[in-house]
Amino acid sequence: MHFGGIYEDEVVGKMYDRKLMRRFVRYIAPYRRLIWVVLVMLPIMAVTKLAQPWLLKSAIDNHIVTGKLEGLPLLAAGFLGLIFAESAVTFVEVYLLQYVGQKVMYDIRIELFAHIQRLSARFFDQTPVGSLVSRLTSDIEVLGEMFAAGIVTIVGDVMVLAGIVGIMLWMNVKLSLVTFSVLPLLIWVAFTFRNWMRVAFRQVRARLGNLSAFLAESLGGMMVVQLFNRERDEAREFRRLNESYRDANLPVITWDAALYAVVESLSSVAVALIIWYGGGEIVKETLSFGALVAFIQYIERFFSPIRDLSAKYSVMQGAMASLERIFGLLDKKEEEQEPARLLVSPPQAAAVAAAGGRRTPGSISFSDLWFAYHNEDYVLKGFSLEVKSGEKVALVGETGGGKTTVTRLLSRLYEINRGCISIDGTDIREMSLKSLRSRIGVVLQDPYLFTGTIAYNISLGDPEAAKRVERAAAVVGADRFIRQLPKGFDEEVRERGGNFSAGERQLISFARAVAFDPEILVLDEATASVDPASERLIQQGLEGLMEGRTTLVVAHRLSTIRDADRIVVIHRGEKAEEGTHAELLAAKGLYYRLYQLQFKE
Numbered sequence: 001m002h003f004g005g006i007y008e009d010e011v012v013g014k015m016y017d018r019k020l021m022r023r024f025v026r027y028i029a030p031y032r033r034l035i036w037v038v039l040v041m042l043p044i045m046a047v048t049k050l051a052q053p054w055l056l057k058s059a060i061d062n063h064i065v066t067g068k069l070e071g072l073p074l075l076a077a078g079f080l081g082l083i084f085a086e087s088a089v090t091f092v093e094v095y096l097l098q099y100v101g102q103k104v105m106y107d108i109r110i111e112l113f114a115h116i117q118r119l120s121a122r123f124f125d126q127t128p129v130g131s132l133v134s135r136l137t138s139d140i141e142v143l144g145e146m147f148a149a150g151i152v153t154i155v156g157d158v159m160v161l162a163g164i165v166g167i168m169l170w171m172n173v174k175l176s177l178v179t180f181s182v183l184p185l186l187i188w189v190a191f192t193f194r195n196w197m198r199v200a201f202r203q204v205r206a207r208l209g210n211l212s213a214f215l216a217e218s219l220g221g222m223m224v225v226q227l228f229n230r231e232r233d234e235a236r237e238f239r240r241l242n243e244s245y246r247d248a249n250l251p252v253i254t255w256d257a258a259l260y261a262v263v264e265s266l267s268s269v270a271v272a273l274i275i276w277y278g279g280g281e282i283v284k285e286t287l288s289f290g291a292l293v294a295f296i297q298y299i300e301r302f303f304s305p306i307r308d309l310s311a312k313y314s315v316m317q318g319a320m321a322s323l324e325r326i327f328g329l330l331d332k333k334e335e336e337q338e339p340a341r342l343l344v345s346p347p348q349a350a351a352v353a354a355a356g357g358r359r360t361p362g363s364i365s366f367s368d369l370w371f372a373y374h375n376e377d378y379v380l381k382g383f384s385l386e387v388k389s390g391e392k393v394a395l396v397g398e399t400g401g402g403k404t405t406v407t408r409l410l411s412r413l414y415e416i417n418r419g420c421i422s423i424d425g426t427d428i429r430e431m432s433l434k435s436l437r438s439r440i441g442v443v444l445q446d447p448y449l450f451t452g453t454i455a456y457n458i459s460l461g462d463p464e465a466a467k468r469v470e471r472a473a474a475v476v477g478a479d480r481f482i483r484q485l486p487k488g489f490d491e492e493v494r495e496r497g498g499n500f501s502a503g504e505r506q507l508i509s510f511a512r513a514v515a516f517d518p519e520i521l522v523l524d525e526a527t528a529s530v531d532p533a534s535e536r537l538i539q540q541g542l543e544g545l546m547e548g549r550t551t552l553v554v555a556h557r558l559s560t561i562r563d564a565d566r567i568v569v570i571h572r573g574e575k576a577e578e579g580t581h582a583e584l585l586a587a588k589g590l591y592y593r594l595y596q597l598q599f600k601e
């Protein structure tokens with residue numbers, strides 16, 4: 001494996017995008033009262049910050065220098081009160097903002113996940129799962145940073161800065177101008193260094209993306225790596241990616257350290273300027289000693305918001321990029337165009353219910369299907385097939401012929417380009433996906449088991465299916481091995497079923513299909529052969545599974561094929577032959593050749 005290119009780039013976007021923000025504000029709207037509380041607190045906060053140096057000035061000039069000590073305790077108490085008020089307001093403000101941030105992140109995560117669930121198979125074909133995970137986690141986390149960094153408090157920062165400028169000018173215009181002479185340099189440094197940091201940070205993100213993608217593949221394929229003795233090569237590749245990630249971080253650290261160093265020294269320069277120029281003013285008695293101290297205090301309070309502003313600017317840029325990606329995903333079209341009409345009209349549904357719930361097996365009609373996964377690369381070219389109610393049809397053919405594709409189209413995982421599929425005479429596009437899929441039970445080649453108990457894996461948490469768990473397991477003969485487990489149906493499934501054999505996993509997935517009691521069964525038979533004992537179990541399971549259902553099997557087992565009512569040979573996207581096993585053998589066509597090659601031991 002060699003992960004070279006940039007896995008996922010990050011756009012360095014605007015710091016503020018009106019359209020994105022307007023859409024984002026809708027998510028904050030439910031919590032606007034809390035935001036108002038924060039906004040109301042901002043001026044209070046500004047006043048507490050601005051008043052402290054002023055009290056100090058008053059203490060020095062009016063009491064310490066003049067020797068009038070009687071008012072001093074009161075001033076000290078006031079000072080203490082201000083500190084207390086400042087910390088209380090800070091607490092409430094930080095808490096509320098982060099609280100709102102967490103709520104908003106939660107809401108967006110829920111909406112995004114629900115949206116992703118409705119996207120089509122085509123979308124998942126084209127999108128790496130890793131990038132969806134990062135949308136749901138790190139991108140949303142960046143939005144959280146926007147709250148943590150206190151974007152709302154920018155308003156407060158600006159108030160404090162304006163207040164400091166105002167007070168300083170009012171105390172002494174000349175001294176203020178001398179002090180402010182370092183400002184242009186400070187602002188230039190803060191914003192330029194941040195920008196350089198951001199550019200470097202893009203590299204970091206891209207290389208981290210490469211590293212994670214490599215890790216996901218390498219850890220997922222650990223067994224193959226070990227079996228083929230590829231550990232050293234994998235380790236070498238990992239070292240390379242790890243080094244490139246580390247190196248990408250170096251410029252970021254450098255600019256960060258430089259920014260702090262420069263801001264610190266500039267603030268010392270400013271203090272030195274105050275002492276140099278202000279000292280002279282004191283001697284000339286145009287400035288009081290207390291004012292000098294207050295100046296120094298103000299200038300210290302002036303530098304940190306400016307440094308923070310540049311940090312907030314970066315966070316905003318990041319948040320805009322994240323918002324763009326999140327909204328981009330939310331704008332991906334959902335798969336379902338819910339039909340105007342219902343599958344079964346209410347009177348029909350009532351009749352079905354009165355008949356005991358279980359419907360008769362559905363008949364399926366595929367007529368003149370044309371389908372391509374990409375552009376004009378047709379995988380199916382005018383495929384037609386009628387399957388009668390309760391019939392078992394085996395689809396066979398050479399690999400890549402389009403058998404699985406036919407079954408996917410039936411469940412509407414993909415939409416057909418041309419032609420029509422109908423169940424009991426109703427076009428499947430006129431059914432809701434939910435009702436269509438509840439009529440079809442699909443058993444995949446490699447059954448997917450979830451973390452949870454066996455019972456959960458059979459019912460998937462569906463209350464109706466849950467009632468039928470044990471019966472379903474019995475129908476397919478899975479109950480025998482399940483009952484032998486220490487905890488029976490409550491045995492935990494680990495690592496996607498790693499603690500069960502392939503045959504056992506198959507039986508569990510058969511039981512799942514039976515528990516949902518579909519009228520139509522779609523089976524993609526596993527190509528891998530299992531030992532004769534398991535084979536017999538699976539065979540019996542299949543019989544139980546197919547009983548009373550219309551079945552479409554992508555068949556690889558000779559026994560399934562022989563038992564089928566009809567065999568359909570699919571060749572390069574078209575129906576090449578159809579008939580019973582005996583008929584097709586006698587015809588000495590494609591099936592005959594396939595049989596000689598694949599099925600005859």
Ligand SMILES: Nc1ncnc2c1ncn2[C@@H]1O[C@H](COP(=O)(O)OP(=O)(O)OP(=O)(O)O)[C@@H](O)[C@H]1O
Pocket residue numbers: 125373374379397398399400401402403404405406554
């Ligand atoms: N998700 C997909 N995206 C793009 N092309 C696909 C996708 N799935 C299948 N194909 C292509 O469509 C063609 C038919 O695939 P399909 O899986 O239907 O064949 P099959 O007859 O079931 O083969 P097999 O017997 O090997 O399972 C193949 O050429 C395959 O490469």
